[in-house]
Amino acid sequence: MITLGVPSKGRLMEKTFQWFAARGVEMRRTGSDRDYGAEVAGLPIDLRLMSAGEIPRELAAGRIHLGVTGSDLVQERIPAWDQAVEVLAEMGFGHADLIIAVPAWWVDVRTLDDLDAVAADFRATHGQRLRIATKYHRLVRDFLRDAGVADYRLVDSQGATEGTVAHGTAEAIADITSTGETLRANHLAILSDGLIHRSEATLFRSRAAKWNDSTRSALDIFEKQLKTGA
Amino acid sequence: MTLKSDIRAEAEALQAIFADAVPVDAPMLVSADTLLDLYGEDIRGRAFTTHDPDRGELMLRPDFTVPVVQMHMDGGAEPARYTYLGEVFRMQDAGSGRPTEYLQLGYEVFDRANPLQADAEVFALMLKALDGLPVRAVTGDIGVLLAAIEALDTTQARKAALRRHVWRPRRFRALLDRFTGKGKPAKGRAEYLKAAEEEGLAAMIARAGPPIGLRTTDEMNARLERLRAEAAADPIDQTQAEVLVSLLALKSPLSEAVEALQNFAVDLPGLQGAVEHFAARVDALKAVGVSVSDIPYEASYGRTQMEYYDGFVFGLLAPSPSLPPLATGGRYDALTRQLGGGREIPAVGGVIRPEQVHALRRAQA
Numbered sequence: 129m130i131t132l133g134v135p136s137k138g139r140l141m142e143k144t145f146q147w148f149a150a151r152g153v154e155m156r157r158t159g160s161d162r163d164y165g166a167e168v169a170g171l172p173i174d175l176r177l178m179s180a181g182e183i184p185r186e187l188a189a190g191r192i193h194l195g196v197t198g199s200d201l202v203q204e205r206i207p208a209w210d211q212a213v214e215v216l217a218e219m220g221f222g223h224a225d226l227i228i229a230v231p232a233w234w235v236d237v238r239t240l241d242d243l244d245a246v247a248a249d250f251r252a253t254h255g256q257r258l259r260i261a262t263k264y265h266r267l268v269r270d271f272l273r274d275a276g277v278a279d280y281r282l283v284d285s286q287g288a289t290e291g292t293v294a295h296g297t298a299e300a301i302a303d304i305t306s307t308g309e310t311l312r313a314n315h316l317a318i319l320s321d322g323l324i325h326r327s328e329a330t331l332f333r334s335r336a337a338k339w340n341d342s343t344r345s346a347l348d349i350f351e352k353q354l355k356t357g358a
Numbered sequence: 359m360t361l362k363s364d365i366r367a368e369a370e371a372l373q374a375i376f377a378d379a380v381p382v383d384a385p386m387l388v389s390a391d392t393l394l395d396l397y398g399e400d401i402r403g404r405a406f407t408t409h410d411p412d413r414g415e416l417m418l419r420p421d422f423t424v425p426v427v428q429m430h431m432d433g434g435a436e437p438a439r440y441t442y443l444g445e446v447f448r449m450q451d452a453g454s455g456r457p458t459e460y461l462q463l464g465y466e467v468f469d470r471a472n473p474l475q476a477d478a479e480v481f482a483l484m485l486k487a488l489d490g491l492p493v494r495a496v497t498g499d500i501g502v503l504l505a506a507i508e509a510l511d512t513t514q515a516r517k518a519a520l521r522r523h524v525w526r527p528r529r530f531r532a533l534l535d536r537f538t539g540k541g542k543p544a545k546g547r548a549e550y551l552k553a554a555e556e557e558g559l560a561a562m563i564a565r566a567g568p569p570i571g572l573r574t575t576d577e578m579n580a581r582l583e584r585l586r587a588e589a590a591a592d593p594i595d596q597t598q599a600e601v602l603v604s605l606l607a608l609k610s611p612l613s614e615a616v617e618a619l620q621n622f623a624v625d626l627p628g629l630q631g632a633v634e635h636f637a638a639r640v641d642a643l644k645a646v647g648v649s650v651s652d653i654p655y656e657a658s659y660g661r662t663q664m665e666y667y668d669g670f671v672f673g674l675l676a677p678s679p680s681l682p683p684l685a686t687g688g689r690y691d692a693l694t695r696q697l698g699g700g701r702e703i704p705a706v707g708g709v710i711r712p713e714q715v716h717a718l719r720r721a722q723a
Contacts, residue, residue, distance in 0.1 A: 207452035232567035235559070236581055238546045246573070246581070248522060253577055257395070269399055276529030278522065282399055294570045315567040320545070 129172050130193035130337075130346045133186055136164055136177035140329060143221045144196050147329075151354045171353065172346040188212045190336030193343060194350075200226055200304060200327035204264045213332040217354065222329035224304040226264055228322035231293055231300075232315045239321050240275045243300070247279040250299065257281035261289050261298035264324070268302040271324045290314040360716065368719070369443050369461050369712035375487045376441035376465045384425035384442060390415035392424060396666060396696060406447050406458075418447035422464050423666075423690065424697065427705065430468055431698045437469035456682070457713070466707030468694075473704045474635070477670040477689060478642035484674060484685045484708045485648065491718050493674040493684055495652075497612060498659030499639075500524075500688070501669045502619065502632045506602055509628025512537065512594045515584055527661055534602070539593040551589055554582055601625040608657040612640050615655040639670060666693040670706065676714060684718065685710045 134155070135141045145155045148168075155175060158165040164177040176192065183197035184205040196219070206212045230237050237246055247258040258280045262268050265282055272280065283298050290310050292298040302324065305311055311318065333347070387408070393401050405420040419425060422442050430438060443463045450456040465483060467476045485495065507520045516537050523530045535541025553562060559582055563575060605622045608615070616637040623629040640650055660671035669689030676684055687708020695702035 211453055231569075231571050231573070233563050233569050234573065234578070235553075235562045235566050236550055236578055236585070238550070239544070241544050242546075245519075248519075249577060249581060250573060254572060257398075265402070269403060273400060276523060276526045276532075278398060278526070280399060281394060282402070296572065299571050299573060315570055317566075 129174050130343050130350070131174045131176055131191075132168070133176045133178045133183045133192040133195040133197075134166075135180040135183070135196060140180055140198075140222055141177070144219070144329065147219050147221065148354075151357045153350075153353060171350060173350060184209075187332055187334040188336065190334050190338065193334055193337040193339075193347070195332050195334070196329060197332070198222055198224070198327050199330045200224065200264065200267070200325055202330070202332060203325060204267050207266075212336060213334055215330055216333050216351070217331040219329040219331060222327070224306045224327045225323055226267060226302065226304050226325040226327060227318045228260070228268075228300060228302045228324065229290075229305075229311050229316040229318045232312075232317040234317075237319070238317075239319055240272075240277055243319060243322075244275075244277040244279075247277065251279045258300065259283045259298040260300045260302055261285035261292040262302035263287075263289070264302055264304075267324055275321075290316060360713070360720070365461060365713045365716050368716040369463050369710075372463055372487050372710060372712055372715065373441060373443055375483055376439075379439035379441040379465060382426060382429065382440045382442050383444065384419065384422050384429065386419055386445070386447075387413075387416040388419045388425060389413070390417045392428075392697070393417050393420070396424065396693065404449055406449055420448055421446050421709070422462060423466070423693070423707065426464070426466055426707075427690075427694055427697050430466075430703075430705075431694065431701060434468065436703065437467070437471065439468075440464075440466045442466075461712045462709045463712055464707060464709040466705065468703050468705050470704055473669075473689070473691075473706070474639045474642045476704070476706050477639055478646045478648065480687060480706050480708050481643065481670075481672050482646040482648055484672070484687065484710065487710060488674055488684055488715065491684070491715065492677050492722070493718075494677070495654070496659050496673050496675060497653055497655050498657060498661075498671045499632075499636055499655075499669060500660055500667050500671060502629070502636055502657065503606070503661070504668065505629055505632030506605055506622070506626060509626040510594055510598055510602065513587065513591050515588060516591070516594070525661060527658070531603075534594070534599055537594045538596055538599045540596070540599075547585065547589070551582075551585060598626065606658050606661075608655070610655055612643065612650040612653045612655045614651075616640055660688060666690050668692045672708070676718065682711060682714060684714045 134144045148155050154169040155166060158167055166175040166177050168175050180197045181201060183195040184202045186192045187195045188206045202213060203209050237243055250258040260280050261283050263286050268282060285292055289301050289303040291314060292301060293316060294314060390407060405417040408416050410416055426440055426442065441464065443461060445459050446462045447459050450458055465480060467480055469476045503524055504521060507517050510517060519533055520530060523533055532541060536543065559579060601622055608618055610618050619633045619636060623633050643650055660667055667688035667690050671688035673683045674685040685708055689706040691702065691704050694705050
């Protein structure tokens, strides 16, 4: 028996169920809509409905063998994520881009190079670092370090990040967007080279979970089923 | 298994070398704002952050330099020599297995009278402290790099950009290549300048969206002027840029470095002052008994990881490159200016990692 954590609500859950169903793996909720019981018919899988945000932590700790969640959450929340988990399948839904956006009226800032130059000017003029609001601290910091952007500061924003610039709590943002509509509504523009990560729902295998003959053979059966389909 | 008490005993024995200095202590919790301001966002990946309901965001001290400089600037007598011994805390990469807390033994000199002599004093003491151990010394001089940038025949704006990124070798190189015309021009720059010329910045802004955020149209106008000046500036002479690049790659024993640097100063005459300063330091090192023919100078040493040093820098490295250095240090005059709120004092110092010294001694035994 291996444990598989999947998102417990909303479109992400529905899409996940559909993705597995298309491969002949029937997942269904047991009990009412309100409890989180679920099962997989005919396979040695212990299905657990969980918050998508907690699945990375459970994978990293090895408390679940497999998990479905956004690749952005795994890369942000698990240090050295590729040593902790393995990608089994990119599932082709839940697409969202983690991007850097600046006020649209900054017509002179279209690239990271511009952002870096303006960050230097901003610090000299305002005596403080240019603030970038985000909840993706690790991904954004690594990305900006790699791009050679200096003199910025990340400010934590756990929601409504697009509004921070208009509210005066940040100069720029780094956030997930799927259509860009919210960004436009908040008068923000994406930097042309500001794509940090292209996220999608992904099936991960935990390297830290208990892998013995029995769990490994359960994974084999499961993977074979996913490959051959219905 | 090494006992913590053994490492502390090693550290205390080492500290005897700094017996003439005033022993000081420092708080373990340091204002995150101060550290972020000095080191930038990267410090968050290297220091442990915590939170206090009254004082806000705090960090477990990643080193003693900041608290000791703050303490000195708050009314320390001059000149001053301080020594300290205590834990520092560093967040490490996942899976690296490197220690997250370890003792640091330090020695800092705040002295206006003779900075070069102070450089030599600190380096010689560190060598003496680690005498008999198979360490590999390496030295550098950030002042030479900054002077070489200043010596380029180009605009102040370009020099400022290069100075700012001297700590990021890849970005530095890309900028230098752009300024010589060898690299790609900044993407979208020509289009922006053309549009600003034809349509006018005010109209472009009005069309783009409401002026949200702290940045002002004045700042944008000022940048436009700078971008125009940049576009009109002559490229940096290819030969000068090549001299700078080969200077950055220079490695030679200290005893021969002066002559090598003098050759660079032929092509970059503005470098002369820094070379004389460098030569005077080599003399000062000789005068305190350092065997300068055995000590390497690497022009780029200190360019990564040590963003606050601005003069002499050194490291005493372990025999294996996978191990952290046993001692590092350098001059950080500019840091005292940043923390001093208008005041400054020439400062140089170094730290030893007693647990590394202890491990090396045990490996030798």
